[in-house]
Amino acid sequence: GxxxxxxxxxxxxxxxxxxxxxxxYSDSASxxxxxxxxxxxxxxxxxxxxxxxxxEKKDQRIAVTLNKTAKHFSLHxxxxxxxxxxxxxxxxxxxxxxxxxxxxxxxxxx
Amino acid sequence: EAGVTQFPSHSVIEKGQTVTLRCDPxxxxxxxxxxxxxxxxxxKFLLHFVKESKQDESGMPNNRFLAERTGGTYSTLKVQPxxxxxxxxxxxxxxxxxxxSRTPLHxxxxxxxxxx
Numbered sequence: 001g002x003x004x005x006x007x008x009x010x011x012x013x014x015x016x017x018x019x020x021x022x023x024x025y026s027d028s029a030s031x032x033x034x035x036x037x038x039x040x041x042x043x044x045x046x047x048x049x050x051x052x053x054x055x056e057k058k059d060q061r062i063a064v065t066l067n068k069t070a071k072h073f074s075l076h077x078x079x080x081x082x083x084x085x086x087x088x089x090x091x092x093x094x095x096x097x098x099x100x101x102x103x104x105x106x107x108x109x110x
Numbered sequence: 111e112a113g114v115t116q117f118p119s120h121s122v123i124e125k126g127q128t129v130t131l132r133c134d135p136x137x138x139x140x141x142x143x144x145x146x147x148x149x150x151x152x153x154k155f156l157l158h159f160v161k162e163s164k165q166d167e168s169g170m171p172n173n174r175f176l177a178e179r180t181g182g183t184y185s186t187l188k189v190q191p192x193x194x195x196x197x198x199x200x201x202x203x204x205x206x207x208x209x210x211s212r213t214p215l216h217x218x219x220x221x222x223x224x225x226x
Binding site for chain 1: 113114143145150151152153154155158166169201214215216217218219220
């Protein structure tokens, strides 16, 4: 079945700096890659997603890139703010239901 | 629209007891999923309903877990008897029929289950 690896597990950045979270997947049939943000005590919420027919997608300060050949995708957050602090999960969908990475705890230090 | 709601938000039970978790998906969402996150680990898939039918239950850990979705509306997840390793946060999510897993999932706030 699908296996999603996510790195790093924790990440601390200064406010205003960029943050990058990387994920790899194993199932070449995977074709949908959402990213979820979970703030403390709250539900995971979709922040951006990308499908396999595109290589990059951007939404304001958030961007996701996908390299299907290498089977990896990344989340980029620019100009980080304290409210970006949360746990971020990557996920992939192919022939199996949504499979999540282990999460990255991002701390933005003011 | 109302979001996915889960009840209870927290549950503390003793080993050997029974607990039933409930999920009300967004109205009109045929797909309903149960996921579980054990502390510090990934959110793991448990099972998937399409309306009242179990589409995929490959993630259910063992026969102590029973999920139902009678009438294709709300769903329950029963753990009987509960073991220590069942502790974690149980999330429910729903999505529209079209696209199945390839459409955004809407998550509930989760039920934090603690087995002592």
